Amino acid sequence: MRVVLQRSKEANVKVENKVVGSISKGFLLLVGITHEDNTDDAAVLAEKIVNLRVFEDEHGKMNHSLLDVKGEILSVSQFTLYGDCRKGRRPNFMNAAKPEQALAIYEVFNTLLKEKGVQVQTGQFGAMMDVSLVNDGPVTLILESK
Template identity: 70%
Template sequence: MRIVVQRSKKASVTVDGEVTGQISSGLVLLVGVTHQDTVEDASYLADKIANLRIFEDENEKMNFSLVDVGGQILSISQFTLYGDCRKGRRPNFMDAARPEQASQIYENFNSILREKGIQVETGVFGAMMDVALINDGPVTLILESKS
């Protein structure tokens, strides 16, 4: 799995003119799944994200996690994170998991986060989505389950 993590002051996702998810403060996650990913990958990254110390304390040091600050998550499925642009001018998406597998891993990932007591809002898997956010920092990280 590959996840782009963006600290956000406010974010929302809209599908066909309807808001399907919104958060006030927390993290926006763009979540990509590849063929080899399993529930273990989802669990590893959910734990990493919940406890990643990227929120500032009173001294402006990144010492607090999402759990510490009571933040929320806006999770967006994003197969294009596995787009390979090394050859030609059009991305190759062969490394992205098929929708059936990707949706299952993505839903498992979101469920694991919810089990940790985190409010998770989502878009619609496979849909064209408009994502709006106000970056906080900005703080943007890329996490992967396989090293």
């Protein structure tokens, strides 16, 4: 499982020009799932993400977690994170999980985040989406479960 985490001041996702998810301070997560992933991978990353200390304290040091600052999450499924561009000019998506498997793990991941006390908004799985972000910092990290 691969997540691109972007610390945000605000973010939203639209499907067919309609906002389906929107947050203020928190994380925009682009979530990719490979065929080797399972719910254990979702649990590892959910725990890591809510406790990752990337928000500044009163001294400007990254010492506070999403839970500490009562931040929100906008979680967007992103199968293209497993695109392989090493050969040719068109990405190969063979490493991305099939939609049925990916959806099941993605839903578990979002549920686990909510169970940790975080407000979670999502995009629409499998849809063409327009994602907007005001990246805070900018802070962008890549997390992997393996």
